[in-house]
Amino acid sequence: MYQLLKQEGNARRGTFTTVHGTVETPAFMNVGTAAAIKGGISSFDLKDELKCQVELCNTYHLHLRPGDKLIKKLGGLHKFMGWDRPILTDSGGFQVFSLSSLRKIKEEGVYFSSHIDGKKIFMGPEESMQIQSNLGSTIAMAFDECVENPSTYEYSAQSCARTVRWLERCKAEMERLNSLPDTLNPHQLLFGINQGCVFDELRIAHMKEIAKLDLDGYAIGGLAVGEPKEDMYRIISAVTPYMPQNKPRYLMGVGTPCNIIEAVGRGVDLFDCVMPSRNARHGHLNTWSGIRNIMNAKYEDDLRPIDEECGCPTCQKHSRAYLRHLFKAHEMLGMRLAVMHNLYFYNTLMEKIRDAIETGRFEEFRQKYVPLLDSRI
RNA sequence: GUGGAUAUAGCGUAGCUGGUUAACGCGCCAGAUUGUGGCUCUGGAGAGCGAGAGUUCGAAUCUCUCUAUCCACC
Numbered sequence: 001m002y003q004l005l006k007q008e009g010n011a012r013r014g015t016f017t018t019v020h021g022t023v024e025t026p027a028f029m030n031v032g033t034a035a036a037i038k039g040g041i042s043s044f045d046l047k048d049e050l051k052c053q054v055e056l057c058n059t060y061h062l063h064l065r066p067g068d069k070l071i072k073k074l075g076g077l078h079k080f081m082g083w084d085r086p087i088l089t090d091s092g093g094f095q096v097f098s099l100s101s102l103r104k105i106k107e108e109g110v111y112f113s114s115h116i117d118g119k120k121i122f123m124g125p126e127e128s129m130q131i132q133s134n135l136g137s138t139i140a141m142a143f144d145e146c147v148e149n150p151s152t153y154e155y156s157a158q159s160c161a162r163t164v165r166w167l168e169r170c171k172a173e174m175e176r177l178n179s180l181p182d183t184l185n186p187h188q189l190l191f192g193i194n195q196g197c198v199f200d201e202l203r204i205a206h207m208k209e210i211a212k213l214d215l216d217g218y219a220i221g222g223l224a225v226g227e228p229k230e231d232m233y234r235i236i237s238a239v240t241p242y243m244p245q246n247k248p249r250y251l252m253g254v255g256t257p258c259n260i261i262e263a264v265g266r267g268v269d270l271f272d273c274v275m276p277s278r279n280a281r282h283g284h285l286n287t288w289s290g291i292r293n294i295m296n297a298k299y300e301d302d303l304r305p306i307d308e309e310c311g312c313p314t315c316q317k318h319s320r321a322y323l324r325h326l327f328k329a330h331e332m333l334g335m336r337l338a339v340m341h342n343l344y345f346y347n348t349l350m351e352k353i354r355d356a357i358e359t360g361r362f363e364e365f366r367q368k369y370v371p372l373l374d375s376r377i
Numbered sequence: 378g379u380g381g382a383u384a385u386a387g388c389g390u391a392g393c394u395g396g397u398u399a400a401c402g403c404g405c406c407a408g409a410u411u412g413u414g415g416c417u418c419u420g421g422a423g424a425g426c427g428a429g430a431g432u433u434c435g436a437a438u439c440u441c442u443c444u445a446u447c448c449a450c451c
Contacts, residue, residue, distance in 0.1 A: 033413050056412075094412045115414085146412075193412090224411040253412040274413040281415055297406065335415070376408090 002217070002248045002269075006358055010240065010267040013357035016217075016248045019187045020078070020086040020138045025248060026264045026353050028346045029056040029088055029272040034065070035081050038277050039339030040332060043083040049313050050340060051347040055083055056272045059131050059141075060092035060099070060123075064114050068134035076136030076184040088272070089137035091128045091170075093144040093193070094221070094253070105145060107162065125169035129190075133177040136184030139217065142170045144193040146222045156197040160206045167192050167210055189216035191250060197222060198231045200238045207242040218243050219250040220268070224259070233262055240267035257286060257349055257373035261366050264353055276342035281335050283327045286345040288369075290377035292320075294338065299324045312344035313337075349373075 002025075006013040016023040030037060030052045037046065037055075046052035057077060062068055074080050077087055096103055096110045103112035109124020128143035144163045147156050174190045177183055192210040196202035210218065220239055223232045236251065243249050250270035251263050260271050276286065283295040287307035292299075294306065305315035306323065314323075314337040326334025356365035 029412095031413065038413065038415070058412080061413090088412095090412050092412095098412085099414090141412080219412085221412070226411095250412095255411050259411075273411055275411050278410070278413060278415090281413095282410075284410090293407085295407095330415095332415090 002246055004245070008357050008360055008362045009265065011264050011353075011357050011362045012249075012267055012269055013354055014248075014269060016269070018086050018138045018189065019185065020084065023053045023086055023270075024354055025269040026260075026350055026357075027053050027270055028260070028350045029054040029270060030343055030347070031056045031272055031274050031277060032081070033058040034061045035077065037339065037343070039281055040336040041339055041343070043081055045340060046083070046343070047085070050343045051351065052085075052343065053347070054086045054088060054138075054270075055081075056088045056090060057081075057135070057137065058092070058095065059089050059128060059135070060095035062089075062135060063092065063123075063131045064116055064121075068131040072134040072136065072184060078136065086138040087135075088139040088191075089132045089135055089141065090252075091132065091141040091143045091193075092123055093128070093141070094146045096123060097146050097148070107165075109143075109166075110145075125166045126173045129170055129173040129177060133174070133183060133185075133188060137188065138185070139189045139191055140174060141219065142167045142190065142192050142215075144195060144221055146225070147195060147197050149197060149222070149225050149227050151197045153197075153199055153202070156195070156199055156202055160195050160202055163193070163195050164206065164209050167213060167215075171213055171215065191215060191217040191219050191248075193219045193221040193252070194239055194243075195222045196235075198227055198235065200235065203235055203239050204242055207239050211242060211244055215247070217248040217250060217270075219252050219270075221252045223251065224254045229259065232259070233266065236263055236266045236268065243267070257346070258370050260349065261353065261370055261373075264357075265362065265366055276346045277339050280338035280342040283324075283334075283338065285323075285338060286342050286373070287377065289372050290375035291373075292377055294320060294323045295327050296324075306341055307345075310341065310345065311348070312341045314341040314344075 001017045002014055004012055004014045014025045016025055032055050035057050071077055071080050078084055096112050099115045103110055109122055111122050114121055125143045132140035143166055145159050147159050178186050178188055192215045194207045196206045248269045251268045253273055254271055255273050283293055285292045285294055285306050288309050299320040302320040304320055307315055318337060323334060356362040
């Protein structure tokens with residue numbers, strides 16, 4: 001259940017309550033694709049050190065390995081990972097399109113080959129819901145088609161229509177699964193996903209259609225896939241007025257700190273992105289004055305922390321020089337310390353955004369940080 | 378001490394019978410990365426070829442001397 005606490009312009013400060021606890025929004029969901037945050041981060045790190053509220057896991061990956069039936073047998077994803085707060089599972093829709101080869105899209109679903117062993121797999125709306133039900137996540141995402149950019153208007157329109165039909169099937173299947181006696185989480189929530197490529201009319205029409213289905217939340221998908229950021233911002237602005245006020249709004253796969261601030265300013269509540277963890281693994285560390293590549297030679301003898309304003313465990317203890325050395329030597333500790341730093345940064349960014357909205361200073365916050373946070377230092 | 382082999386960028390190598398600004402991998406320096414394969418991709422700097430002398434229009438490539446290293450045998 002979503003509750004709006006305060007609004008400044010379009011920016012929303014709220015709470016989202018689930019059976020696994022309440023999420024203060026706007027929030028960033030930390031991405032743990034295969035039931036793990038890459039870089040050696042445990043659920044106790046997330047909870048005790050990194051201020052993580054929600055974790056995202058992946059239906060596609062967990063279905064292939066270790067298998068959703070096994071996870072159900074072991075008591076569900078929460079128990080498996082040792083994480084008792086909310087988990088959102090991505091539907092597999094995006095991965096079918098971004099990772100697998102030889103895919104064939106039909107009305108019933110998608111036939112594709114596993115990126116692990118090439119095995120032929122079928123996934124449709126019902127299969128995706130069944131897998132997510134077996135995982136027992138807090139929030140399940142609808143099975144959608146994420147159309148490539150660029151795509152033609154005609155193809156995008158046809159795909160949107162199919163995504164609506166798939167969404168109706170997702171909803172029916174989720175209701176059925178939630179009512180089964182042996183279901184892990186009878187209160188599993190379902191979010192629908194808006195598509196429509198970069199065409200405003202398609203986006204709006206699609207959003208209006210799926211809003212009628214009265215789902216637990218709504219996502220904007222298919223953005224940050226190569227289009228200019230102006231297109232992304234324009235589409236968010238076009239679509240959010242048609243998203244239900246009393247439901248959480250989730251912008252999928254986004255993004256940079258500036259992307260997040262801009263999207264919050266347009267009314268978005270939830271985000272997820274691989275960027276903080278992937279960038280960390282590549283030595284690109286977020287700071288309040290921009291992005292620092294810790295492998296740069298200039299940090300060789302720099303004894304300061306990554307960011308002097310940061311309160312993360314890494315910055316409390318270790319220097320830029322040490323981090324640089326660990327990266328150069330390919331020591332796994334380097335990655336772990338870097339990922340901890342970036343996730344702490346993102347979760348703190350969201351905390352600051354929430355404070356800013358609460359105190360009516362979001363616009364001030366935006367003007368201060370948008371010119372800084374995505375820059376290279 | 379004798380015989381043999383080898384010396385090309387920080388490291389490992391390629392450069393055929395001498396022919397335009399000496400090539401490649403790793404490393405180094407710097408970018409990219411948006412519902413995750415730690416991968417990958419894109420640029421850049423860096424040697425004048427162990428030292429010296431010669432042959433030649435022209436030498437990393439041929440000759441001589443020296444030096445260093447390695448391997449055998451004393």
